[in-house]
Structure formats: C-alpha cells, structure tokens
Amino acid sequence: MNQIAFLPAREDVLSRRKIIIEDLAELLPAECLVHEARELVPFETDAFISYRRVPLAVALPKTTAQVAAVMKYCHRYKIPVVPRGAGTSLSGGAIPQEDAIVLCLSKMSRILELDYPNRTATVQAGVTNLSISETVGADGFFYAPDPSSQLACTIGGNIGMNSGGAHCLKYGVTTNNLLGVKMVLVDGTIIELGGKHLDAAGYDLLGLVCGSEGQLGIVTEATVRLIAKPEGARPVLFGFPSSEAAGACVADIIGSGIIPVAIEFMDKPAIEICEAFAKAGYPLDVEALLIVEVEGSEAEMDAMLKSIVDIAGRHSVQTVRECQSATEAALIWKGRKSAFGATGRIADYICMDGTVPLSKLSYVLNKTSEITDRFGLRVANVFHAGDGNMHPLILFNANDPEDAAKAEAAGNEILKLCVDAGGCLTGEHGVGIEKRDLMRHQYNDVDLNQQMAVRSAFDDGWILNPSKVFPLEGRPEGRQDA
C-alpha cells in the first residue's frame, strides 16, 4: 500500500491511476482486479449506451470484506466509485467515469440460504434475478419481480433501481419483496438493514436504500421474499380497435378492484414488431393488445376472467383469445419480454420509462403520438399497463445526429408529459444519467435539497456513483464536478 497521505492530483492522471491500481492490487486477489485497456472495454458503458467512458480500473470482489477494503481505500483518497451488477441499466446507472473505479459485484453470485419456513432466500448481490426462481422453482416457490433482463440482471442492480417487471402488478416491485440487506457504507463499515422479520425498529433505511442507485452504500447481500407458485396461470389476449379503448379498459379493470397478475399493453407497431420476432400468435388486425394474466385454480381463473371479459366488452373488444397450452403461454410471454430486442432489430430506439395514474393512460398515449408525430418520428408502445408504467420506444436512426437529437427531445417532452399528468419520470429503470436533468421538472429546489441532504448523510464526499440521479447544477458546494 502506498502509505502516502495524498494521491497525485487528478490532473496528473497517469501516475494517479498507476498508484491506485497498485494499491487495489494489495487489497484484492489478482483475478479480482481489471485494469488493462482491452479488459476494461466491457465496463465502458451499460445497456443505455449513450456514451462510453473508460474507468481507472474495475474491482471484482468476491467477499463483503473485499468490498469494505476497497471502499475504505476509495473513501480515504476520495476516489469516485461506480457500483455495477450486470450492466443492464437502461438509464445509464452503471456508466463509469474516467476518474472512477468500477465496483462490479458479479463475482458475488452465490445463493447463501434458502429458508422455506420463513419463505426467504439470502443471496449475494451478484446473483442474477432469474437464478433465484430457478433454484427454488422445484420446491414450489419463485421470486416475484421479473424485469425483462432477468436472465442477466443482478439482485444488487435490481435493489439499486427498485426494478419491476410484468408480474409486479400483483406482487409489487423490488422494494415490496426485499426484507434485508448487508451493505458496505462509504467508509468501509458494514451494516445490516432489515432481516427475516416484519418492520424495522427506528427508521426504514432498507426502504430508502432500495432505489437509491448505489449512492448510499454497496449492497453485498440481500434477503428476499419467496412466493408460492400459483396452482395455474393463464395469459389471455384482448385485441382492441384503438389504444384509447385498451387504455380505458385497463383503468376500468383496476378501478373495479380486480388485480390480475399482469396487464401488458402493446400498440399496433409493437404488436407487429414482436409478432415478427416471436411468432406468438398476436392478432394483427387490432390497433392495441392487452396481455392479461390471471392465476390460481381453474375456478378462480375462470371467475376473474369472466369479470375482465365483461369489462372489455364495454370497451369494444374485438378479440379475446385464451391460450390453449403451456407452450402457447410461454410464446406469448417470450414475445412480450423480447420487445426491446425485437425493436432493436429494425431500428435504433430509446425507451422511456414514465409512469402515470391509470386514469390518465389514454390521454398520455394520445399526447405521446402527437409529440412523436410532430417530430416526424415513429413510436411503439409496449408496457406494464396495470401499473401505469409506460415504455414508449422512440425509433430513430442513430447515424443521423439530427434524428438522434429529435428522438431525445421527443423523449424529454414525453417524460414531462407524464409528470404533468400527475405521474413520475421513472417506473423501474431509475434516473441514472438519462433523467438527472429532468429531475428539476419533477421536483423543486426544496425537494431536491432534501434528497441531496439524505445522500450527504450517507456519503458526505459524494464519491458513490456521483454523476447520477441529481442535476449537476444546484448540487452542494464542491459536489458539482462529478
């Protein structure tokens, strides 16, 4: 360890980088540190891919103790740290910066304990979302939040972004399924929040940490709730003559108090894109499609479906198609879950993540079309309708800077529209870099100052994921340069 009281100034990049790598090499086994240029490439960006930055180095710790050692070091020398799971963030939450080290939890991928009497699993932060359900599936359980990236994304990343997914309508998002974490504070101290019990004595710091985008500490272990698999589940397709009719139908289903497991929405462009990719049997003669999944016993599913069909009938439903087999059900979900990938095959796109009150769904869908029409852009809507969590995919040509600028401007207008409709900038993707400047549209100075004061109460020097969440302007003195 370089026993010096300070590191070379940031201007002296090369020698500073050299010293940091030497020091980290003393804290971590060789296979847990990456710093060669070609090895750094995979860590230069994430699924947002708006730009690339080469970090100083990447630490890939295997234990909480190693995470603590790295944080203690970085805290001492005020080195920015960008936490990372699988790098699937759609808001740029894991994009590094050049003066930072990336702290990647992917090697911490063990399931530590399955406790069925308490219906919990305790896992390391680098475990993938899907692997939990795969591990407990044979015993009749699953982990509910199911982001479309669940094959790759990690629980640590899910906690950072409070991730959702199609089946969160019934079961809630990450914060509703998280019971406890082990977390390394900025100075390397290790704390535990929550546990296998109900409630917390004192403040709900666990709830605060969930969705804080890695700025309050590094989560290394999580205890999550397991849910018993239902007796059966059945996705049903409802085709409508217009997006308005489909949107109004969603509001009526939820407004009547019925909570299916999922209500997913696709407009005509999305139906065509997904059907071409997955051959799921989506109807192509409708303007909008709802995938409504019900679950339970046959009798329960029948009863709930009957109520939903009645409501859909009041909204001019054209097609109601129950799937006839497990294969068909899997195809229906494959089509939906590959929507982003399938869209990427035909055009570049940016995916918005605004959330609106359900009563505003039709209004916001209409206005979204008006906005993209005005910019001369195409849009495909495919989203978690039951939660009001919209995902307009704005299609554009990334090789045309003017087109890209239009897409960004249209995206910003759509997110502002969501906020103005009583909604929110993000449903499940987080703020990241993408939406940090739009935070001023959602919040006034008092709101933002209070959030930043909480951030400073955990990380006074703002070294954890510093460029994310908050607008660069208006930060506390000395925290603007991140």
Added chain:
Amino acid sequence: MNQIAFLPAREDVLSRRKIIIEDLAELLPAECLVHEARELVPFETDAFISYRRVPLAVALPKTTAQVAAVMKYCHRYKIPVVPRGAGTSLSGGAIPQEDAIVLCLSKMSRILELDYPNRTATVQAGVTNLSISETVGADGFFYAPDPSSQLACTIGGNIGMNSGGAHCLKYGVTTNNLLGVKMVLVDGTIIELGGKHLDAAGYDLLGLVCGSEGQLGIVTEATVRLIAKPEGARPVLFGFPSSEAAGACVADIIGSGIIPVAIEFMDKPAIEICEAFAKAGYPLDVEALLIVEVEGSEAEMDAMLKSIVDIAGRHSVQTVRECQSATEAALIWKGRKSAFGATGRIADYICMDGTVPLSKLSYVLNKTSEITDRFGLRVANVFHAGDGNMHPLILFNANDPEDAAKAEAAGNEILKLCVDAGGCLTGEHGVGIEKRDLMRHQYNDVDLNQQMAVRSAFDDGWILNPSKVFPLEGRPEGRQDA
C-alpha cells in the same frame, strides 16, 4: 408577534411560555390554540400512560398553512414540537415534554378526494383510520391496515408508526398502502412525496417518512391505496392442545406459501379474558387458538380452508369451527380486537410488540413463559401470528412499585429475546419512549449513527419529537438534553 431575536432562556420558564403562547395566538385562530391548565390535561400522555408531562401549549391547526406557520416559528426559536394524532400510541410516541408544544392534527379530519379509477383516497392527517373504510365501503372498497385502535387512531399517527393490524398479513402494513404525503418540513417548507403513480424518481423519501415517528416532518395530507372488498370473508377457529403446536402450525401454513387474510393467535389466558368480555364462542377447552380468516368466492375460501385444515391436522388440532353467520364473524373479531381493553378490566398490563421470524414462533413463546414465570408474573399472548408480530401482555399490579419494576424488566427481556431470535423490537407500535434504550440491543453504533445522520438531514436541531426513538446517550453533541 414578538419581534425579538431570542426568547427568554429555558430556565425562565414562565415568561418564555407566556411569549410563546402570545406568538402562537397570532399564528392560529383562537379555537386552534390550547394553553389553560385544565385544557392541557388530555394532552399530558397517550395510550402508553407511563407518565404525564404538561406541554407548553397545544396547537390544533386546521390547515397545512397553519402547520407551516407554527413550524417556521418553532424552528426559528428552537422550540421542541411533539406531533400528535389521537394519542393512541402504545409506545409513548405522543407523550409531550414540558418545554415543547404539542402539534395535534385532529382538527384536520377531512377526506379530500376519492379517486376510484386510480383506487386512491386523499385525506387530511387527522382523519381516523376506520372512517376511510366507512366512507368508501358502500362503493365496494376499503383501506386495509386495521390497527385495533382504528376507531380512534388517525392516518397521520399510522404513518408515523407504520401501523399494522390483523389483516396486514395479506395486505401489508401502512407503508405498503401509502402512495403519497404532503409534509411540512421542520422550517415550515411544504413538500409533497409520492403521488398516485408507481415508484418515485430519486430516493424513496416517502418510505423513509413512514415509520419515522414524526421526526422528519409533519405529515398533513396522505394519499392511500383503496382495495376492493372481497366477495366474502370467513374467520375460522382452530383450537390446539399447546401453544407450541399452534405456533408450529402457523409456520407451516405460511411456509407452504398460503397467505390467508389474517392468522391471529391467543393462548389460554387470552382466550379466557376475551371470551369473558365478548362471548365470541371461543373454545375454552384448548390451550391455544388460531383465528384464521380466508376470503374470496365460496370456492376459493373452501379450497384454501381445505389446505389449512390439512396442515392443522398435522399439528394435533382439537377443534375446527367455521362461523355460521356474519353476526358470529363480527363477534369473533370483536373478541380479538378488544383483547387489550378486556385485559385492562382484570389487571394492569404492559403490551410488548416484538416481531420474530415465523420459524422461531414456538421457541419464543416458550421462552416468554419461562421469563414471566421466573419473575412470578402472569402473561397473556394475543397477536398477529402470521406476521410473527407478538404481543405478550404482561399482567401486574400498577399500585405495587416492585411488581411494576418486575413487569418492565420481564418486558425488556422478552424484547431482547425477540431480537436475539433474529427479530425486531417492534412490529407496529413504534419505538417511541418505551423502547428507545433497547435500540442499543438491536443496533450497534454504526447503525444508530447512520439513522441519526438521516434524522439530522431533515431536522438538524432535533426539535421534532426529540425524546423519542434514539437512546439519550450517544446522540450527536447538543442533542442529548431533549
């Protein structure tokens, strides 16, 4: 307004009090300020009744603007403020102090908006818990958290304590049913957190505020989730030959993934006390009783009950009794919900509120008996078993100081037992004054310092409900004297 830069020092109590009352009288209408000795009596303590303190004055604002004016004034002159709803706190959360004003929200009792398409109600903080369900009941909805004090307790108080209730097993506690708040910060600034949409951009301050016992701000309005009433509901009584058998049965029901609406537990002393009071038809020939409520269609209830009866059979169940009418169902719940009151008729008692992982239920029940036996005290157990939220009622004679000291010592041992079993000091009653010193058993210095840093990020001067939640020793410099 006394336009002075400072108030008389705290030592000069009388003139300080006089000036504060004069100043508050300029901020509030006459009917919104209470300061005569006899008028202050109802505000001297709360349902914890461990001791009484006469506050300086009581402000009973009718508007958020009035709350803001009071907070701005108190912040300027560093006058402690104790927020209060209906004063039903069981942990002393609303007990005032002599140098504080009480800010009582009971006059803010209007329901502001019912929004069925979004399944929300927006209410003022002083609205009682039950009045929401009463207001929306005819339209087929209800508000789920149901503390036993729901006839009197307010939503503001429920938010402060993150209150639960028997039916929270299925529907979650307050934090799971709260969508947004309007809150006055310590300096009188008004902020809004959350809304009618999913998720929050940036940090989940709403989740943090819920359960913060009035120390982060004064909630004046809340938007809560409404839930559709089930088709039917049926409480069923299961009698067991021992508390261990009943506890193991609960762990098996939940461990199998079945989530009834409620699983309430009573041991023999509790059964006898409640039956004598409510004539609910509880079996008197069993050692422990579970009230399991199922809901849904007749077929759904039958199917779930069948599974539960099967599991109970593996735990030597003696009696299974389905209720035959709505009247009988109401009596069953009346008996349970009056348990504390009924106990109060036969003895003084203190009610613990520890929470444990379900797999430890039988162990902790056994150990609880050992502890009370050792102190020569009687105990009655009546609690939300499905959540692992235990409520041992320790019976004692309040006129005998030695007996009272024994009861307190036994209670502390029981709460420590819950923590040591992997549980928590509180399930739904909060820390308040009652458990502030026990926080050291649950948390180490790092944990507590982090919670206190968050508190200071909202209220640097610690004027909001200062004597609660945190142990007096170990607080930041200058915050010990509260």
